[in-house]
Amino acid sequence: MQQHIRIKICGITRPEDAVCAARFGADAVGLVFYHASKRRVLPPQAAEIVSALPPFVGTVGLFVNESAERIGDILAQVPLDVLQFHGDETPEFCRQFRRPYLKAVRVRHADDVCRALRDYADARGVLLDAHVAGEYGGTGQCFDWSLLPQDLAGNWILSGGLNPHNITAALAQTGAAAVDVSSGVEAAAGIKCPHKMADFIARCRQAHHRL
């Protein structure tokens, strides 16, 4: 039976954008806690976004080389379902919070993908993102999808530079069962565009149906 494609809209900073994403059918929303991000949210703002969501929409907190203490502090204030790590966090670091986690990997070589899937075997998923020097994520850049091994096994998520214009080709080429988008559905950094979110989600569902 064809699986329902999983869609996460990342870099949400406003409750109304989270509500919109959920209404259009997003499975999860991402909240960036990285201090240097243009999409950074503070814990009270994140808690307000989470409380605006309807049931059964997942909440994912993003961190970059954050201290365990700070992450624990945020977890005490914001009900996050999943943690997503975008820095140099080791598997031991990621699993200490006893929550499902995702590990982002910035893909430059085919080996990067297989190594991440092996090293983070207990992750809920490995998020495959673009490599941009000096950036940890949310760049709006694609990586070379042809680097992905054919019939790649495991729980991986296609990310990096996806948007309503390229999502159909991305799914046809990679066969991804889960996708993550931020810049490609924005009107400005941290401000999501309802039309782009609706278009992206509709095209995802259509394209996945054809696989």
Ligand SMILES: O=C(O)c1ccccc1NCC(=O)[C@H](O)[C@H](O)COP(=O)(O)O
């Ligand atoms: O969004 C940020 O500013 C950010 C900063 C540092 C680490 C991660 C960040 N965001 C991650 C994402 O939003 C996405 O999960 C992913 O990187 C894809 O982003 P995009 O290419 O903009 O769709």
